[in-house]
Amino acid sequence: MNFTKRAALSLWSRKGRTLIMLGTFLVISAMVLGGVLIKSATAQATDAAQRELGAEVTLAMDLDADQGASPSLQAPMISSDAVDRIGASELVEKYNYKSFDGTRLLGGPEIVSDQPLFPDAPPNYTLALGVLDSTLMPEFDDGSWKLLSGEPITAADKGRDSLLVEERLAKKNNFKVGDRITLAENDPKGTRKAEFTLKGIYRDPSDEPDPEYMQFPGDRMIVPADALGRLNSGGQEGPTQLQGATFQLKDPATLDAFQAHARKAAGDALTGFKLGMNDKAVKQMTGPLESITSSATAAMWLVGGAGALVLGLLATLAVKQRRTEFGVLLALGEKKWKLVAQQAVETVVIAALAIGLSSLFAQSLTQLAGDTLLRDEAAAAQRKINAWQPPPPGSTGVQEGIDPDDEPVEGADPIDKITVRLDPADLATVAGIGLGIGLLATAIPAASALRLNPRTILTKGK
């Protein structure tokens, strides 16, 4: 292929022009590679954060759902069968039920709080949370609640009347693991009751009523959801009705596939519910990453675009300078495609050299730039977290302009480090972009020069 030989000779002989092109290409490829590496590193860090926190999908009432002309005052319920069908997906690592209902302690034991849960609450009335597996409750998972004695409630407790109580309720009533405690149904006029076996005693260090149920935490009980359902079913048979569920995915990236599976598996049972990734902690951790990713992307496109423009101008000038050469070669009978190919080979060689060179230092340079940018962003995010104050006791925060939803998640510090790694896929992306820019910048002026015949090229301007 004589045009490759000519390309090599041309590059070697025109060292000045070759170096200018190489320098321009080097800047473009280093910037684009830097941008690609930062995007890749932040994506990996986000993925790692999601894995660290777990990809928890919550099935809960959809507050935004259109309820039509006659909205129901009743919160939607979903059967445990439907949740089991969703949880059977191979995408799901584990899942948990979520239900709650009122119950009454019978036979002597008393609740800890002297404040009734609501004004006309019957004596010793409290709330029980229904679960499939207590270890999957976020409070046990993150360690804020601790099992002091006994064993947690697990899927093996399905069909059994097992019970976990908080340390303060156990102390007040001298409960011990293995004790049998009688619980009555929610309705004070009802007669249904069941004897639960105390399976474990746990500790919730909080003294404040929990924000969701406004219940004193020392009186909270945890039972298998089906046991709670049976107690409050009013004698009706059928699957347990739940307020919601949580699903731990094996891979956070499969959320879309999981949602599709859930819609297919549960069908109409999902009406009134929504499935959403509980990603508040992930967002808190990855906020600084999003910021530097957008900065890096903007810089990448800006420099890449400007570089491509400069490169295009350089290529246009080079092709204009080579009109005579093209004319001579055409006069010798060289094929036009070989002239374009020669120009393309020269561009590809320069691009490959620039991309190869940039790959030598882009990783360390990007790591340095990424860490510097991220440190500032993470520090700013941390300051914002530290500055957050909860609303005063008894206040919703509306008057103070505080949104309780903005409360930072504990144990989810903003990420302040990324690990930049150069992998072949990133290099291939940059090579593709670089070659595309180079070839386009070459092909357009070359094609315009080749539309002329050799005599016009050779005599132009003479």
Next chain:
Amino acid sequence: MTAVTETPVLQLSALSHTYQGRRRRTTVLRQIDLSFERGTFYTILGPSGSGKTTLLSLASGLDTPTGGTIRFDGQDLTRLGLGRYRNKHAATVFQQYNLLTYMSALRNVTTAMEITGTKPPTGRRRTRALELLAQVGLDTDMAHRNVLRLSGGQQQRVAIARALACDVDILFADEPTGNLDEDTADGIIDIFRRLAHDQNKCVIVVTHSQTLAAGSDRTLTLRKGKVSSKS
């Protein structure tokens, strides 16, 4: 260029050419009928602006005429293809040398051989190229120099060697001896003559030089786009 008795290697019939300027059209060649034969060394004379270079460009396949036809060995050039004609059958020595400036003299010659697919009967292309460069008075040292480091006359000789290297049927040259000293010019004329007579090539040279014309087999003169005399 005389009455054709055998199949001419190159035949121009009613050849005309008009340049379209921004404001006006200029007719450079008008209804020219000429035939060129193998084994003959032709010179085309004429004052500046008479259409000599245009005639050479059209006949060598560098440009397409606006009127008339050009036949090579009886075949219309437009059917043969100008690119193929230039690649296999015609070579041109330009007045401005038109060498590849990023190459040595030797590489210019071997590149032309590669493009035209010329393979020397004996030896390698490089050896043949060195022989041709020596024929036009360029030694090995000069052959290896970049052409920009050669004088105008030496570059012209490289251009001639390059044209000779392509084993074509017709050799065109536009003022090939204009930048050469008298001895070298004589040598070049001798090469052209031998090329025509010994290798049965058709050599067509555009020139102002009466010396060169005197060394050729046949001469024609152009005036105002028409053939004014033949000898």
